[in-house]
Amino acid sequence: MRLSPADIVFYDLFTASAQNLRDGVRVLSEALVPDADRAALVPTLKDIEHTGDEHTHDIVRRVNSGVRTPFHRDDIYRLAGALDDVLDDVEAALDLMVLYRIKDLPNGVASMVDVLDRAAELTAEAMPRLRTAGELTKYWIEINRLENEADQTYRRLLARIFSGEYDALTVHKLKDVIETLESAVDGFETVANIVEQIALKQS
Amino acid sequence: MRLSPADIVFYDLFTASAQNLRDGVRVLSEALVPDADRAALVPTLKDIEHTGDEHTHDIVRRVNSGVRTPFHRDDIYRLAGALDDVLDDVEAALDLMVLYRIKDLPNGVASMVDVLDRAAELTAEAMPRLRTAGELTKYWIEINRLENEADQTYRRLLARIFSGEYDALTVHKLKDVIETLESAVDGFETVANIVEQIALKQS
Amino acid sequence: MRLSPADIVFYDLFTASAQNLRDGVRVLSEALVPDADRAALVPTLKDIEHTGDEHTHDIVRRVNSGVRTPFHRDDIYRLAGALDDVLDDVEAALDLMVLYRIKDLPNGVASMVDVLDRAAELTAEAMPRLRTAGELTKYWIEINRLENEADQTYRRLLARIFSGEYDALTVHKLKDVIETLESAVDGFETVANIVEQIALKQS
Numbered sequence: 001m002r003l004s005p006a007d008i009v010f011y012d013l014f015t016a017s018a019q020n021l022r023d024g025v026r027v028l029s030e031a032l033v034p035d036a037d038r039a040a041l042v043p044t045l046k047d048i049e050h051t052g053d054e055h056t057h058d059i060v061r062r063v064n065s066g067v068r069t070p071f072h073r074d075d076i077y078r079l080a081g082a083l084d085d086v087l088d089d090v091e092a093a094l095d096l097m098v099l100y101r102i103k104d105l106p107n108g109v110a111s112m113v114d115v116l117d118r119a120a121e122l123t124a125e126a127m128p129r130l131r132t133a134g135e136l137t138k139y140w141i142e143i144n145r146l147e148n149e150a151d152q153t154y155r156r157l158l159a160r161i162f163s164g165e166y167d168a169l170t171v172h173k174l175k176d177v178i179e180t181l182e183s184a185v186d187g188f189e190t191v192a193n194i195v196e197q198i199a200l201k202q203s
Numbered sequence: 204m205r206l207s208p209a210d211i212v213f214y215d216l217f218t219a220s221a222q223n224l225r226d227g228v229r230v231l232s233e234a235l236v237p238d239a240d241r242a243a244l245v246p247t248l249k250d251i252e253h254t255g256d257e258h259t260h261d262i263v264r265r266v267n268s269g270v271r272t273p274f275h276r277d278d279i280y281r282l283a284g285a286l287d288d289v290l291d292d293v294e295a296a297l298d299l300m301v302l303y304r305i306k307d308l309p310n311g312v313a314s315m316v317d318v319l320d321r322a323a324e325l326t327a328e329a330m331p332r333l334r335t336a337g338e339l340t341k342y343w344i345e346i347n348r349l350e351n352e353a354d355q356t357y358r359r360l361l362a363r364i365f366s367g368e369y370d371a372l373t374v375h376k377l378k379d380v381i382e383t384l385e386s387a388v389d390g391f392e393t394v395a396n397i398v399e400q401i402a403l404k405q406s
Numbered sequence: 407m408r409l410s411p412a413d414i415v416f417y418d419l420f421t422a423s424a425q426n427l428r429d430g431v432r433v434l435s436e437a438l439v440p441d442a443d444r445a446a447l448v449p450t451l452k453d454i455e456h457t458g459d460e461h462t463h464d465i466v467r468r469v470n471s472g473v474r475t476p477f478h479r480d481d482i483y484r485l486a487g488a489l490d491d492v493l494d495d496v497e498a499a500l501d502l503m504v505l506y507r508i509k510d511l512p513n514g515v516a517s518m519v520d521v522l523d524r525a526a527e528l529t530a531e532a533m534p535r536l537r538t539a540g541e542l543t544k545y546w547i548e549i550n551r552l553e554n555e556a557d558q559t560y561r562r563l564l565a566r567i568f569s570g571e572y573d574a575l576t577v578h579k580l581k582d583v584i585e586t587l588e589s590a591v592d593g594f595e596t597v598a599n600i601v602e603q604i605a606l607k608q609s
Contacts (some may be wrong), residue, residue: 081396115357
C-alpha cells in the first residue's frame with residue numbers, strides 16, 4: 001500500500017487527536033490525586049478540549065475540500081466525532097466534580113479513571129497503526145475487556161452510593177460523575193469499533 | 204444540478220418535517236409562559252408528533268417504492284429518524300412536566316427551551332437550502348454553538364437543583380425534564396451533522 | 407434469489423443470536439415471578455450473554471475472513487452490535503435488581519418485561535425471514551407499536567416511583583432498573599430499524 005502525502009495528513013491528524021485525548025485523560029487522573037486543586041485543572045482541560053475541536057474541524061475541512069481520503073468519508077466523520085465525544089465526557093466529568101463541590105470520591109472512581117487512562121494510551125498507540133495497517137485486533141480486544149471491567153466497577157459503585165452511606169443530594173452528584181465516566185469508557189469502545197471496521201475494509 | 208420532480212418531493216417532505224418540529228417546539232415554549240395551561244397543550248403536541256410520524260412514514264414509503272432518491276438512502280433514513288427523535292424528546296419534556304405536576308421550573312429551563320426554539324427555526328430554514336445546495340456551514344456552526352451554550356446552562360441547572368433548595372423527589376423530576384431538554388438540543392446537533400454530511404457529498 | 411452456503415451461514419448466525427437473546431429475556435421474565443430466586447438466575451443469564459458474545463465474534467470473524475456477505479458489511483456489524491446491546495441491557499437489568507437487593511417491583515415493571523418478551527419473540531421469528539426475503543413490514547410496525555406502548559408504561563412508572571411512596575434510595579434503584587428496561591425496549595426498535603433497512607436494500 002502506497003500512501004499519498006494527502007493520505008498521511010489524515011493519519012497524522014487522527015494520531016494528534018488521540019494523543020490530545022490522552023492528554024485530557026491525564027489531567028482528569030491528576031484531578032483524582034489526594035489534595036489536587038481540581039478547579040485549577042478545569043481551564044487546562046478546557047484548553048485541551050479546544051485543541052480537540054480544532055483537530056476535528058481540521059479533519060472535516062480537509063474532507064470537505066474534496067481531497068482523496070485514505071478511507072471512506074463517513075468513517076472519517078464517525079471516527080473524528082467519536083474521539084470528540086470521549087473528550088467531551090472527560091471534560092464534563094471534571095467540570096461536574098468542581099461544579100458539585102465534591103470532596104471525597106468513592107474508591108471505584110479512581111479505578112474507572114485508571115481504565116480511561118489505559119484506554120486512552122492504547123487508543124493513542126493504535127492510531128498510527130491504522131496507517132501502516134498494523135495489528136489492531138489486540139487493541140480492539142483489550143478495549144472491549146477494559147470496558148467490561150469498567151462496567152462491573154460501575155455497577156458496584158452504583159450499589160455503593162445507594163448503600164445509605166451518602167445523603168440524597170450527594171447520591172445524585174456522585175451518580176452524575178460516575179455515569180459520565182462510564183459514558184467515556186463506552187466512548188473508547190465506540191472508537192475501537194470504528195477503527196476495527198476501517199482496518200477491516202482496508203484489508 | 205437539475206432535480207427531477209421525484210427528488211423535489213424528498214426535499215419538500217424534509218422541509219415539512221422540520222417545520223412540523225418547529226411547531227412542536229413552539230408549543231413547548233408556550234407551555235413555559237407563566238400560568239400556561241400545560242395539560243391543555245399535551246394533546247396539541249401529540250397531534251404534532253403524529254403528523255411527524257406521518258412525514259417519516261411517507262419518506263420511508265417513498266424510499267421503499269424504489270424511486271430515485273436525491274441522496275443516499277441511508278442518509279434519508281438517518282435524517283428522518285433524527286428529526287423524529289428530537290420531536291419525541293420535545294413531546295416527552297412536556298409530558299413529564301404535566302405527569303410530574305411540576306409547578307415552578309428553575310430559570311435556566313426557559314433559556315434551554317429558548318435554545319431549542321432558535322435551533323428549530325434554523326433547522327426549518329436550512330432544510331430547503333439542502334435542495335438548492337445553498338450555504339449550510341453557518342447553520343451547522345450556529346447549531347454547534349447553541350449546543351455548547353445549552354451544555355453550560357444544563358450543567359449549571361444541575362448544580363442549581365442539587366444545591367439543597369429542592370426536596371429529593373423534586374430533584375428527580377426536574378432532572379428528568381432537564382435531561383430530556385438536553386437530549387433534544389443534542390438531537391438538533393445530530394440533525395445538523397447529518398445535513399452537513401449530505402451537503403458535502405452533494406458538493 | 408439464490409443463496410450460496412456462505413450466505414446461509416450469516417442468516418443462521420443472526421437467527422441463533424436472536425434466539426439466544428429471546429432465551430435471555432425469558433430468564434429475565436422468570437426473575438419477575440413471585441418468590442423467584444433472582445440471584446440464582448444471574449449466572450444463567452451471564453452464560454447466555456457469553457453465548458451471545460460468541461455469536462457476535464463468530465459473525466465478525468467471518469466478515470473479516472473476506473467471504474462474500476449476503477448484505478453490506480457495515481449492516482452486518484450494526485445488526486450484530488444491536489442484538490448484543492439488547493442482551494447487555496437485559497443482563498444489566500437483572501444484575502441491578504440483585505445488586506440493589508430490590509424486593510418488590512412496581513406493577514408496570516412486569517408489563518415492560520412482557521413487552522420485551524413479545525419483542526424478543528417477534529425478533530427471533532423475523533430473523534429467518536431476512537433470508538427468504540419474507541414479509542418484514544408487520545414485524546417492524548409491531549415492534550414500533552410495542553416501543554410506544556412501553557414508552558407510556560415507562561413514564562407512568564417514573565411518575566409512580568416519584569409519587570412519595572418510596573424512600574430516596576429506593577427511587578434511585580428502581581429508576582435505574584426501569585431505565586435499563588426502557589433501553590432494552592429501545593434496543594429492539596434499533597434492531598428492527600436495521601433489519602428493515604437491510605430488507606429494503608435487498609428488495
